Amino acid sequence: MHDPTLAEYKGRIRRELKSRRTQLTDQQQANAESALAQKLLGSLFMMSTKRIGLYFSCKGEIGTFPLIQKLLLDAKKQVFVPVVSGERMRFQKVDEQTPLLLNRYGITEPEPDPLKVINPRFLDLVCVPLVGFDADLNRLGMGGGFYDRTFAFRQGRGHKPFLLGIAHQCQMYEQPLPTESWDIKLDAVLTDKDWYFPGSEKQKPTD
């Protein structure tokens, strides 16, 4: 990023949105993660997906551990999660037996195993973490550019893999988020309250 004003602006929005989600109580967090899992598992997306990219949640992000467990045990899906090394992120297959550790950011990861790594082109659906999103489905991430770089090959919406942002409802930013040329385009966003698709006029969740 070369524009210091834009970097500062994105930093300010990131701080505000991160603080919103850390203010959620444990009960709100627990309700949100089970609502999200229920919505995703009950959706039509599940019928046509075999290989799913997900991530182990950290610090205030909507919880993904029960979702991952259900995808593996009940839905019998193949689940791949990010393993970061340097500037790279690889998607590695996990199951209930996979040994887990904490990476340099304090995020849960499987022990690196090159034999379990998949080319992200072969994922059907990728659930993308985000700090914020807006009504046009622009995404603000943690600022590492990992998802932008990993999915730069994708030609845009409608091309595989389907990129689904997942988030707490409070991560929807009321104003348009600043965008940069390399930002990936999300195909949809799912929160604990609602689904968002491109072009949908909806601004508020229907509870």
Ligand SMILES: Nc1nc2c(c(=O)[nH]1)N(C=O)[C@@H](CNc1ccc(C(=O)N[C@@H](CCC(=O)O)C(=O)O)cc1)CN2
């Ligand atoms: N749960 C989860 N896993 C994920 C991501 C994510 O957003 N959420 N990522 C999405 O890209 C990748 C990791 N990206 C990251 C990018 C920046 C920071 C970061 O700057 N964290 C601290 C500083 C940590 C430190 O270096 O001490 C910070 O927020 O200040 C963390 C992770 C891969 N795995």
Ligand SMILES: Nc1ncnc2c1ncn2[C@@H]1O[C@H](COP(=O)(O)OP(=O)(O)OP(=O)(O)O)[C@@H](O)[C@H]1O
């Ligand atoms: N396709 C790309 N190729 C090379 N560098 C990239 C690419 N996409 C993003 N970057 C770099 O990554 C950095 C962070 O980008 P940005 O602030 O948009 O991250 P983010 O989307 O918030 O993070 P993340 O994707 O990790 O959640 C930028 O400085 C940018 O130069």
